[in-house]
Amino acid sequence: MGSTGGSVGSRAAEHLSMLAAAVDGLLDAGLTELSDTEVVEVMRGVEQSLRRAEAVSHRLVVESVERSVPARLGYTSPKKLLIDVLRISGADASARVTAARELGVWHTLAGESMSPVLPETAAAQRDGDIGADHVRAIAKVMRKIPHVVDNDAVVEAEAVLANLARSGTPEDVEQAGHRLLAYLNPDGNLGDDRDRKRRRGISIGRQDTELMSRISGELDPVARAMLDPILAKWARPGMNNPDDPDSPAGDGEDPSIDRDLLAAAAVRDTRTAAQRNHDAFSAVFRALLESGVLGRHRGLPATVIVTMTLEQLEQAVGGLATTATGGSLPIADALALAEKAHPVLALFDHAGRPLHLGRRRRLAGADQRLALIASDGGCTRPGCSAPPSLCAVHHVTDWHKGGRTDIEGLALVCDACHAQVNDGPAGWATRSAPVHSTFAGRTEWIPPPHIDPTRRPRINHRHHPGELIEHARREARAP
Known part of the structure; x- marks a missing residue:
């Protein structure tokens, strides 16, 4: 008291x-001299x-x-x-x-x-390392831990999440929390398949006075996994814009499309994401009716690329498989999808890194891209959540500086982050983590001095919550 x-x-x-007085001083202080x-x-x-x-x-x-x-x-x-x-x-x-x-x-x-x-979370906030959004993300995960989990495991889970929050974003904590919950309750399921079948459906309402039709409904995991790669191509900014007569139509990766024309259309594109999705649906429907061909995306067929561990494949139940578009679906559904739709299934060894896949040419091959999709999980720039479907293959050491097109020297980077890799004073640099480092082989991003004067290398853990959890758990257990 x-x-x-x-x-x-x-x-x-x-x-x-x-x-x-301190706040008054900061409000009155001149910032232009900084x-x-x-x-x-x-x-x-x-x-x-x-x-x-x-x-x-x-x-x-x-x-x-x-x-x-x-x-x-x-x-x-x-x-x-x-x-x-x-x-x-x-x-x-x-x-x-x-x-x-x-x-x-x-x-x-x-x-x-x-x-x-939440003692470790409270300590992290007192230190100023985490904010209210971090706290809410941690508390949300903690409230979902089943009562059957023993108290020691609960205490450890809170320490792990607080440790993650000190160096990550609230979104990182939320994603890692999903993996942690699966670890704490491996026998739990994602929902009754009968419930998913009951809830699935798309309703198309009657046309209103403006001849517009309202669409509502819910997609099951398989339908969502098949939809994502289509939208990644056809809803790209600048593509299939009915309000722009110079907007390219069809597939954004079609080699016949003028890249400069597409870039100019993207700059003019003021549509919202929802509007681009609508226009993509319209264009896809038209293309399917005319030809039934969806084409290719970033050098790979427009298909569902599913990543799972060998253990998940052997057990065929429990847990989640991930897709190249950042989605998730139950293992059983992923295997059923593989039987019917022939997606690409990537399996990795215990180290989680792809095998050596070398190439003398500058452009990465399809096999290399598939390996990167499964190993990187998305854009490698710290904090970026862009899925593989929105990424290009980047040479960790620039091609012009002697970088080789070998799998261990390649990484996925989205277009926006790729533009930040340069030799200018505000540019980022990339390199592969040293062999004996904690995350050996991963792509490290070195920030410019204005972001971090020490230029300490950073790694994006957004697509790898599992490994981050294991690292944090080891640190929490260390004496």
Whole structure:
């Protein structure tokens, strides 16, 4: 329980006054004189302080609840007190109370401190390494852990997720959490197949007064896996735009399409993603009716590329297979799809890296691309979630600098990230992780000095939550 003594109150008021003065100073400080590196450093410093301030907010919520301040002021809950006092939304107030319950240090009736519900997460926030979105991602995963999982495993899981959050994004934590849940509950299933069959369907409504038809429904995992590679080609910016007479029609990878014409059309393209999807459907329907041929995409047939482990293949049940478009589907469905649709199934050894596939020419071959799809899982630039279907094959060491078109020297990179690899002052560099490093063979990205003055190499773990979890678990267990 906190004290209301004058000296303590004076110190709190003094700290608050210093905080206000610091904020005033930053608001009044000129920023135009700062270098690019200094602007980024100030961004980091402000973000870290704001994150730590959230921990102070949790302490204040705990203090008010343990003193019964809301009740004494006529409120039926701490949430309503926060709404009135701080003038925040109900959703924000609810989120703050929930966070305080999980990260705050509460006390017994005897005044003894109790450990937070999520102790490692609370510590990471106090250090300023994680923010509210990280916390929500961790808590969401923790709430999904089955009650049958023993307490030691739950404690370890929270430590793993907090460790991941310190170096990753909330999206990284969420993706890793899915893998962690599967690890903790390997016998659980993704949903009853009978439920999926019952829910599947697409409804096309009647035409309205403007002759528009509303479409709604749900796709089962197999249908979604087959749809993704089609949209990756036909819904590409600049393609099949009915509002642009110069927009190329059909398949975005058709060699007969003028690349400059497509690039210009993409710049003019103001459609939303939903509109591009609609126009792609229309174009695909037309092409299917006329020829039935979908063509090729980035050197590979427009097909479903499924990746799974050898253990998953042998067991044929449980867990998820991944597709080149970033999708997931149950192992049983993936195997059934392989029987009927003949997709590409990539299997890797225990190390998770492809075999050597060399090539004297500059362009990677289809086999090499297939290997990269399964090993890289998507764009290798840290933080990028682009799936393989939106990536090109990149030479880790530039071709013009002696880089070879061998599988160990290639990586998947999306078009936007590829443009950031250059020798300019703001350019990134790429290299393969050394043999004895933690993630040997993976593509490391070296940031420019304005992002990280030390230029410490970074690896994208967005597509590899499993290996990141194992690494974090080893660190959590280390003495």
